[in-house]
Amino acid sequence: MSLYPPQPWHLTADARVSIWRVPPxxxxxxxxxxxxxxGMASVFTAWIDYxxxxxxxxxxxxxxVSIKARRASCSITEIWVDSEASMAGGRELWAIPKGLATLDFTSGPAFTATAATSGDWIATAAFKRRPGLPLRVPTSFEVVQERDGLLRTPVGAKIRPRPASADWSFNPDGPLGYLDGRRPVASLELPSSELRFGA
Known part of the structure; x- marks a missing residue:
């Protein structure tokens, strides 16, 4: 019996997202x-509670990272989960390089999160909601990964973006160290999001 469900995965999530401008x-x-x-690339970092x-x-x-394509597309460069089923499914179905980590989230007036592997810490963040009314928005994009060429996976989502402020810290010697010392250009909360991942 497989560890994970067949695609497409139907997921419900609360997400916190920041957008960064990074030199190529x-x-x-x-x-x-x-x-x-x-002259700058767009990098998206996200904490997601499924x-x-x-x-x-x-x-x-x-x-x-946003990539050039005929439709909105990105490539996932680093990703960690605390579920062996999610890790196996992401790797085998869509060539998404999921690794295992300890991820601790706390919610309340502020959302905080930490991520660490057995070897070292990866990142921490704190988000605070800013004034603004949520508006339910349908969206779609593709996740593009490398597997004997380009593997394109469709993603559909219904989201309610809300403005937020975010304070991130990255291990300068870790896999996200290229973001250390930078500040996001925008941050959002995406509560009660609905996702359809895969074909």
């Missing part, structure tokens, strides 16, 4: 050319 020379390896705006009634429940930290 600082980016990790990508399977395709990054999408550049005014909850019932979605098919899987787990925590996640990821970093993704």
């Amino acid at each position: 020379s600082a980016l990790p390896a990508l399977p395709a050319e990054p999408l550049m705006v005014a 909850t019932p009634p979605g098919q899987l429940s787990y925590h996640e930290l990821l970093a993704a």
